[in-house]
Amino acid sequence: MSLIVQKFGGSSVANAERVKNVARIVSDTYKAGNDVVVVVSAQGDTTDELIEKAAELNPNAPRRELDQLLAAGEQISISLLAMAIEKLGYPVISLLGWQAGFNTNSVYGSARIKNIRTNRMKAELAKHNIVVVAGFQGINRYDDLTTLGRGGSDTSAVAIAAALHADKCQIYTDVEGVYTADPRKVDGAKKLKEITYDEMLELATLGAQVLNNRSVEMAKKYSVELEVLSSLNPIPGTLVKEVAKMEKMLIRGVTSDKDVALVSILGVQDNPGVAFRVFDKLSAKNINVDIILQSFGREGTKDIVFSVSKDNGPLAVELLSELPALEGAKIVCNTDVAKVSIVGAGMESHPGTATKMFEALFERGINIQMISTSEIKISVIIDSVDADRAVSAVHAAFMPND
Amino acid sequence: MSLIVQKFGGSSVANAERVKNVARIVSDTYKAGNDVVVVVSAQGDTTDELIEKAAELNPNAPRRELDQLLAAGEQISISLLAMAIEKLGYPVISLLGWQAGFNTNSVYGSARIKNIRTNRMKAELAKHNIVVVAGFQGINRYDDLTTLGRGGSDTSAVAIAAALHADKCQIYTDVEGVYTADPRKVDGAKKLKEITYDEMLELATLGAQVLNNRSVEMAKKYSVELEVLSSLNPIPGTLVKEVAKMEKMLIRGVTSDKDVALVSILGVQDNPGVAFRVFDKLSAKNINVDIILQSFGREGTKDIVFSVSKDNGPLAVELLSELPALEGAKIVCNTDVAKVSIVGAGMESHPGTATKMFEALFERGINIQMISTSEIKISVIIDSVDADRAVSAVHAAFMPND
DSSP: OOEEEEEEOGGGGSSHHHHHHHHHHHHHHHHTTOEEEEEEOOOTTHHHHHHHHHHHHOTTOOHHHHHHHHHHHHHHHHHHHHHHHHHTTOOEEEEOTTTTTEEEOSOTTSOOEEEEOOHHHHHHHHTTOEEEEETTEEEOTTSOEEEOOTTHHHHHHHHHHHHTTOSEEEEEESSSSOBSSOTTTSTTOOBOSEEEHHHHHHTHHHHTTTOOHHHHHHHHHTTOOEEEEESSSOSOOEEEESSOOOTTOSOSEEEEEEEEEEEEEEEEEOOTTHHHHHHHHHHHTTOOOOOEEEEEOSTTEEEEEEEEOTTHHHHHHHHHHTOGGGTTOEEEEEEEEEEEEEEOGGGGGOTTHHHHHHHHHHHTTOOOOEEEEETTEEEEEEEGGGHHHHHHHHHHHHSOOO | OOEEEEEEOGGGGSSHHHHHHHHHHHHHHHHTTOEEEEEEOOOTTHHHHHHHHHHHHOTTOOHHHHHHHHHHHHHHHHHHHHHHHHHTTOOEEEEOTTTTTEEEOSOTTSOOEEEEOOHHHHHHHHTTOEEEEETTEEEOTTSOEEEOOTTHHHHHHHHHHHHTTOSEEEEEESSSSOBSSOTTTSTTOOBOSEEEHHHHHHTHHHHTTTOOHHHHHHHHHTTOOEEEEESSSOSOOEEEESSOOOTTOSOSEEEEEEEEEEEEEEEEEOOTTHHHHHHHHHHHTTOOOOOEEEEEOSTTEEEEEEEEOTTHHHHHHHHHHTOGGGTTOEEEEEEEEEEEEEEOGGGGGOTTHHHHHHHHHHHTTOOOOEEEEETTEEEEEEEGGGHHHHHHHHHHHHSOOO
């Protein structure tokens, strides 16, 4: 007998039909002889609707009250799901975050789980109940409700799996797993059978649709085996684990990210500490810099080019224009760029990987503006207009259709 | 400085505008130098909508899960009201039933309050916070949420007023107070300045619109002074207290109740124990009998006539038809009747009260089928078609327009 944690997002329980569908999946797992803990998010757009109601009354509502408000969303979905499971004839109980023992710190809106007192969940499992737990929420030391922030239900599920030493944590979504590229855009994109935690983290832009990064980090830390699979199509999904079989693939996936702006500082006087001042200024305003390129310019000056999220581009230019150290330099921002990346633990032992990627782009006449590499990732910055073509070209190079 | 408990029903917080209005009333009370605890119900039709969602999934949903579901309604309204009060610039905190210390028994759906642990509310008041408490809900010894049943928010408010020894408990509704008759139907119906607990209980059919009976009983038990007043019109309402000034009125109010059926058992053999068997049979099926009349019929038989609620009329006839002791008797049910009552503590010392009431009806040619009297009430059963005329006639007799 195994203990399985199953997590269903808001779209999986958006209406009565979908709630019944989830009740069937859960009941089937239970019927097969497993102990089951189910974590659910609020139904469909409930959270957004509640936020709207709050904004109407107080655009700067106290975060404690917002959390008190939002926690009602999962309260509704867990009790409804429990009713649907009971209707199918199985013993079930719903537990709010605090009833399930979720103790968090007091950062309302993005609280961190401090510990989970598992006695209630264990007692209910011992009574052979299916346990339905409200994701996304907990309680702090003052007995006030807290929420874990966006994607918090994934984190709740992984945390329960870790605390109860579950055999598996299944994350049900509206896609069938993790793909080598966005299947809506790239012909021949393949669903991965397995992927490592680190690769999953690097595949953030693909993964954002299916798995919250914080939950992957936690799964890695506590060695919780994750499975990403579809609540609508009952086929095996993608396993996320410490060591994954390579399936004869060099890379796990190709991603593109258009939320990129390239800021160029041209003709900087080559004095010591200039780069420090630039990035210190940006980090003071919480602007996260991704890729940095420094090169020699003309006449003893140098150029500094870096990428930030699209939103932060104009702000970065504004901040840097005030820097005395950059007097005389030209600062421009290009938001028509995209970042295309390949991810895969296998690439570090294959020196030809980068070359193969660049070749695929060169053959399509796609110009590379910047390059960044890590042990399991290679990213290039290109014109955003080329992004989709680039992903297809790179994907085809590494994963020829079989 | 006084401590005032204010209760607002679902219609008073039905939308953003109304929530803002309640926030103003509460803030004004606080600004005037009072400590304020506010009890709110779920917004508008929220409770009914949630019940509908549940019924769609499981018409026989477990009561525990229904309570878990319904409690979300007040969770939403208290946090929204707290946000609206904060927007006006006043310190405020919302508390769920269990956070406010409401411990109940485990009768889900109609739980009874066992005690209120007041430490959290007291601590928040000591911090000069306006405290907004979710009505209608509590927690049992298993840490599971419970609800108090319909009208439960009134009970929550009175219980808090009793536990905190509040100076007053104000029940805000959409009417301006308790009237001597239904002001929509009776010309010259007057709002009462004061009324006793007992009179308020007898005025149930008038009071049902403004005050839950259980809450009046509790207010009487703990001597909590109640005030019934309008959340839309800021004028003094009606005080409900142990001893009320009589305002030179003999009676407090005239009510009519059309939810009545008259069951007649005609030609019963006059054997001992027949009446016992009749009412034992009915009480076994939880049929509440109001007025009973027994009279001698023809040829050594007797007639038994009694009133029940309209719903229970046909059921009573069916049950009694099976009784061997009633063999040969004729059992009929008349649902075209109404009960008209006058209520007032003053009437016991005025022997002419009943006469005056009967005279008023006689003058309008209204036939009285049954009469029932208590120390502070006289009720008559008449044809339902005469009910409104009867109320006006009796009201005019006792409260001539000034």
